[in-house]
Amino acid sequence: MDILIIGLNHKSAEIEERETVSRKLSTFELRRSFASELLGLQDEVGRPLIKEIAVLTTCNRSEFIMDLPPWTYGKGGHIIKNCIAKYFFGDAAKENIFYMHLNEDAVRHLFSVASSLDSMIIGEPQILGQLKEAYNEACKLKTNGQFLNKLFHRAFNCAKMVRTETKIAASPVSVSYAAVELSKKIFNSLDEKKVLLLGVGEMGKLTVKHFIKYGVRNIYIVNRTKEKAHQFIEESFGVIEKKYLNVIDFSEYYKLLPQSDIVLCSTGSEDYVLKYADIVPVIKIRKQRPLFLIDISMPRNIDPEINKIPNVYLFDIDDIGKMIEDNMEIRKQEADAANKLVEAAAKEFMNWKESLNVVPVIISLRNKVKGILEIELSRYIGDKKEKDLIINSLTNKILHEPTMLIKKASANPEEISSIETIKALFNLNSEDLTETGKEKENEAVKKYIKLIK
Amino acid sequence: MLKELYLIPVVVYILSYFILLPREKKLYKLFIYLIYAGFICQSIIFFIFLGIKGLTVPVHIDRFVFFNAWILMFIVVLFSLFYKVEYILLYITPLVAVNLLIGFFVPHVHIKPVMLSTDKTILLTHIILILIGDSLFALAFIVSLIYIFQERKIKSKKNLKILGAKDVSIPEALHSGSGYNLELLDNINYQCLKIGFPFITIGIVMGIYLSSSLFKTFMIVKPIEIISLITWLIYAVLLHERVAKGLRGKKAAVFSVIGFLLILFSLSFSFYLFPVFHGLE
Numbered sequence: 023m024d025i026l027i028i029g030l031n032h033k034s035a036e037i038e039e040r041e042t043v044s045r046k047l048s049t050f051e052l053r054r055s056f057a058s059e060l061l062g063l064q065d066e067v068g069r070p071l072i073k074e075i076a077v078l079t080t081c082n083r084s085e086f087i088m089d090l091p092p093w094t095y096g097k098g099g100h101i102i103k104n105c106i107a108k109y110f111f112g113d114a115a116k117e118n119i120f121y122m123h124l125n126e127d128a129v130r131h132l133f134s135v136a137s138s139l140d141s142m143i144i145g146e147p148q149i150l151g152q153l154k155e156a157y158n159e160a161c162k163l164k165t166n167g168q169f170l171n172k173l174f175h176r177a178f179n180c181a182k183m184v185r186t187e188t189k190i191a192a193s194p195v196s197v198s199y200a201a202v203e204l205s206k207k208i209f210n211s212l213d214e215k216k217v218l219l220l221g222v223g224e225m226g227k228l229t230v231k232h233f234i235k236y237g238v239r240n241i242y243i244v245n246r247t248k249e250k251a252h253q254f255i256e257e258s259f260g261v262i263e264k265k266y267l268n269v270i271d272f273s274e275y276y277k278l279l280p281q282s283d284i285v286l287c288s289t290g291s292e293d294y295v296l297k298y299a300d301i302v303p304v305i306k307i308r309k310q311r312p313l314f315l316i317d318i319s320m321p322r323n324i325d326p327e328i329n330k331i332p333n334v335y336l337f338d339i340d341d342i343g344k345m346i347e348d349n350m351e352i353r354k355q356e357a358d359a360a361n362k363l364v365e366a367a368a369k370e371f372m373n374w375k376e377s378l379n380v381v382p383v384i385i386s387l388r389n390k391v392k393g394i395l396e397i398e399l400s401r402y403i404g405d406k407k408e409k410d411l412i413i414n415s416l417t418n419k420i421l422h423e424p425t426m427l428i429k430k431a432s433a434n435p436e437e438i439s440s441i442e443t444i445k446a447l448f449n450l451n452s453e454d455l456t457e458t459g460k461e462k463e464n465e466a467v468k469k470y471i472k473l474i475k
Numbered sequence: 476m477l478k479e480l481y482l483i484p485v486v487v488y489i490l491s492y493f494i495l496l497p498r499e500k501k502l503y504k505l506f507i508y509l510i511y512a513g514f515i516c517q518s519i520i521f522f523i524f525l526g527i528k529g530l531t532v533p534v535h536i537d538r539f540v541f542f543n544a545w546i547l548m549f550i551v552v553l554f555s556l557f558y559k560v561e562y563i564l565l566y567i568t569p570l571v572a573v574n575l576l577i578g579f580f581v582p583h584v585h586i587k588p589v590m591l592s593t594d595k596t597i598l599l600t601h602i603i604l605i606l607i608g609d610s611l612f613a614l615a616f617i618v619s620l621i622y623i624f625q626e627r628k629i630k631s632k633k634n635l636k637i638l639g640a641k642d643v644s645i646p647e648a649l650h651s652g653s654g655y656n657l658e659l660l661d662n663i664n665y666q667c668l669k670i671g672f673p674f675i676t677i678g679i680v681m682g683i684y685l686s687s688s689l690f691k692t693f694m695i696v697k698p699i700e701i702i703s704l705i706t707w708l709i710y711a712v713l714l715h716e717r718v719a720k721g722l723r724g725k726k727a728a729v730f731s732v733i734g735f736l737l738i739l740f741s742l743s744f745s746f747y748l749f750p751v752f753h754g755l756e
Contacts, residue, residue, distance in 0.1 A: 207629060210659040309721025312657060329630065333724045341632045 024094065025128040025173065025375075028103050028120050029078070029085030032142045035119040037340050041321035043084045043110050045292050050159065053077045056109065057165050060086065063105060071098045074167040076160035076174070078135075080152045081225075081320035081339055082142050087132060087156075089169040099124065125375075129173070130368040136177040137184035137364055142343030143197060144357050145190040148224050150181045173371070180367040188360045198229035200342045201316050202236050205284055208314050208335055216240040218275065218282035221289030222254035225318045229286055231263065239266050242282070244275040246289075276300075280307040284314045287323045295323040301331055316342075373432075380432040383441060384425055386450050391417050478537055480520045481579045487513035488572045510564045514548050517575075521545045537578040544574035546603075547610040554614060558663055562655060566617050594688065597681055604678035609738055611671030612710070615664050616735035619728035622660040626725055629657070661723055664731055672714050679703050702741035709734045 030043060047053050056077070063071040074089040086106065090098065099122060107117035123131045134140040138149045157174040160166040166174075184190060202212075209215055217238050219226050222245050230241055245251035251269045259267060270278060279285070279300070289295055296315070305313060310333050317324040317338040329336040395413045403409045424444055431437040444450075491509035494502050524538065551567045554560065628634055683700065713730040716722035722730075 204629075204635075206656060207625075207635070208657050210656050210662070310723040311721070312724065332726065335629055337632065345632065345635050 024090040024092070025125055025132075025169075026088045026090050026094075026099055026102070027085055027123045027128040027131055028088070028099075028106055029083055030120050031083035031085075031140070032340065032343065034121050037322070037338070039111075039116075039119055040082065040084070044079060044081075044320050046110055047077065047079045047084055048290070048292060053079070053159065054163055057160075057163060059109070060088075060102065060105065061165060063102060065093060065098060065101075069093055071102060074160075074170045075165045076156050076170055078153060078156040080149060081318070082343070083135070085135070087128075087170065087173070089167060089173075126368060126372050129176075129371050130364060132173065132177050133180040133364045133368050133371075134361070136181040137360055138181070138190070139184070139357055139360050139364060142339070143200075143346050146197070150178070151224070153177065153181075172374070176367065176371050180364060183367070184360045184363050187363060188356050190356045190360050197225055197318055197339065197342050197346075198232040200346050201229050201286070201318075201337075202232045204316075204335075204337060204342075204345075205233075205314050206236075208312050209283065211237070213237045213239065215283040216242065216278075216281055217284045217286065218270075218278055219243045220275065220285065220287045220295060220323070221245060221291075221319065222251055223288040223290075223319075226286055226288040227254070227258045229316070229318070230267075231259070233284070234263050234266055238284075240268075241266050242268050242270045242275075242278055244270045244272055244278075246272050248272070279304045282313075283311070284316070286316045286318065288318045289323050290319070291323050292321055293323075294325045296328065297325045298327045298331070301328050301334060305331055305334055318342075377429045377432045380428050380441060383445065383450065384421075384428055387424065387428075387444065387448055388417055388421060390448055390450065391420055477520075477523070478579055480523070481537075481541060481575045483520070484513040484516040485572050485575045485579070487516055488568050491568070507561050507564065510568055511552070513568070514552050517545050517548055517571075536581050540574055540578040540581065543606055543610075544571045544578065546606045547571055547574070547613055550607070550610045551614055554663060554667075558659065560655075560659065560663065563614070563617060563621075563663075566621065567614065570613070570617075594685065597685060601678055601681040601685060604674045604681065608671045608675035608678055609742070611667045611674065612731070612735050612738055615667035615671065615731045618660050618663045618667070619731040622657060622664065622728040623725060623732070625655075625660065626657055626728075657724070661727065664727060665717060668710065668714055668717065668731070672710055675707060675710065679707055702737065706734060706737040706741055709737060 030040060032040070035043075047056065057075050060075055061070065061072050065071055070091065071094045072088050073091050076087045078085040078087065086102075088102070094102075103117050103120055103122055104114045107114050107120060110116070131140065136150055136153050138145050138147070141149055153174070157166070157170075160170065205212060205215075212233065215238055217230070217233050217240065219230055219241065222243065230243075233241065243251050243255065245254070248269060248271060255264060255267050255269065285296070287295060301313070301315075313334045315324055315328065315334065315336040317336065320339060322338055324336055324338070326336065326338065328334055392413055395416055396409075399409050399412060403412065428441055428444060431440045487509055491506050491513065494506045494509065520541070524541075547567070548571045551563060551571075555564055682703065686700065709730065713722070713727065713734065716730075717727060
């Protein structure tokens with residue numbers, strides 16, 4: 023029961039490397055096949071290296087969140103990392119761009135990610151949705167187990183707590199806000215400007231909403247499937263906002279490019295949607311009027327070379343993120359408070375995890391008491407149902423305090439001797455406690471979880 | 476003498492820059508008001524001169540420099556009020572202050588335009604038109620420099636400040652973000668060119684007329700005329716490219732910078748190196 027996270031993000035890897043990984047995990051099918059490949063990894067004696075796995079992919083990060091069996095500890099983690107690096111880059115030497123977090127570090131990392139503290143844009147709201155998506159996928163693939171379930175739910179709770187108790191998400195800084203601010207540096211007034219949105223997505227929606235708020239009245243939305251664009255408008259915008267939105271046929275967006283002043287690109291395409299050669303004639307037709315391109319997709323959809331064309335300004339997700347990072351002092355202060363919350367939540371989770379180690383002690387203690395009660399009560403009560411009820415009730419009452427003590431002791435190394443005292447007091451021999459088989463252990467854990475629920 | 480009067484606006488301008496030193500956002504407005512106050516001082520001095528002598532050709536170097544500084548400031552203040560781009564004052568005012576200081580320090584030398592006796596009105600119009608044109612181009616020059624630096628910042632994506640950032644630069648803070656944009660800077664550059672070009676053209680034509688009446692020949696090859704024509708040609712090409720081909724942005728800004736450097740060159744050339752060719756004794 024060790025938690026391992028291996029992944030890469032905007033801090034550890036360059037955009038090209040993230041693109042490579044993101045491309046190879048772009049569809050559900052690709053993620054499924056790689057997850058099952060990882061689950062198939064075995065050690066020298068043929069035992070699986072990974073018990074549970076979830077795959078998280080966002081614009082800026084790709085992560086594998088895993089629960090490992092006890093025998094994987096140490097060397098096993100490196101074997102997995104090696105395998106991941108080989109899969110994406112065909113070269114194990116690339117493994118240094120992947121970070122690896124184990125147990126408490128991993129929990130803290132996941133909670134920070136969920137609370138958007140590790141994001142390129144601290145406090146951005148999309149990451150929680152993406153994490154939920156990753157969890158849902160793991161459920162669909164049945165690669166999750168009770169451990170990841172608990173971990174993810176705690177992560178969601180932690181994110182919610184950070185959002186409500188700190189101001190991290192209060193200020194409107196996000197990619198969309200930065201996009202509007204940047205366009206104000208290029209254009210004098212946004213009222214007359216035309217915005218073209220390629221692809222539909224959460225980030226695109228937020229940015230369009232921001233543009234409308236700042237006075238843009240002509241917005242054209244293009245998507246490969248027109249129905250999806252209509253549905254996107256229907257679901258995402260209010261009545262007044264809808265007035266300014268127009269859906270354009272995908273085949274016609276080229277004609278609209280010369281008239282557009284701002285182009286937002288957030289398609290799921292794996293290749294460049296706008297290439298250098300596409301924009302050169304466009305800027306000529308525009309008579310050199312400035313053109314602002316925002317690429318908020320991963321992998322990138324607009325050729326970075328385009329930024330070299332005079333009067334064309336291209337910003338991708340990395341540029342915007344870096345810019346915000348440089349600028350937002352207030353957010354950093356709030357992030358400190360949020361980090362403390364994450365720290366506390368991670369500690370709480372680790373306590374829960376540690377308490378699972380004493381489950382065999384609790385189970386055998388309960389079995390012992392139950393056994394004694396069973397023998398003694400059988401003399402007086404014949405009805406099995408009634409007898410079981412009394413046995414359970416008495417066991418719970420008698421063992422409430424000792425159980426609490428054991429749980430507390432498991433979280434605190436200084437009190438660990440009290441567990442030994444309890445074992446000695448009740449004469450719990452090693453046979454009761456040794457986990458001979460995996461099934462026995464799992465059963466015990468399940469029982470315990472049911473109990474604490 | 477009245478030269479000491481030039482120091483009043485200079486002191487006001489210097490004072491206004493001291494206000495910026497603590498980088499307190501609240502004081503930025505006060506800075507703008509002080510600059511306007513400095514301009515009002517300049518205008519009062521200008522009208523005092525006008526009251527004493529009436530509208531005549533300035534015959535002293537210091538008056539000429541003062542007149543130049545007043546026209547430049549007048550045009551910049553007009554633009555800053557019309558386009559609401561007060562941050563340009565931040566860059567132009569030092570130029571104006573330096574002009575005023577030159578006016579204060581140069582000796583009160585009497586310059587004698589040769590044709591003063593012949594065609595006073597045309598000479599005065601020539602001077603006024605050229606000064607207005609040059610001031611407009613000076614503004615275009617400053618705006619172009621701002622454009623080039625700002626554009627480079629956006630292209631390279633470095634040191635870009637957005638609102639909410641702790642240390643926004645003074646010009647951006649002066650304008651609370653809006654108005655400090657490439658499109659407007661380019662537009663101001665274009666307007667300066669559109670308005671300044673006819674002034675310069677008529678000014679040069681008048682200059683040629685004066686020159687031909689002085690030297691009794693039409694267009695003899697003189698350095699001042701060649702440089703003036705080259706400058707005029709650069710601005711003519713720039714205007715043509717802008718109107719016909721939609722030249723914009725960085726290229727147009729670079730053109731403006733080159734054009735103005737040539738103007739500076741031709742002015743210093745004609746005044747200091749070959750004053751005779753400019754009809755000065």
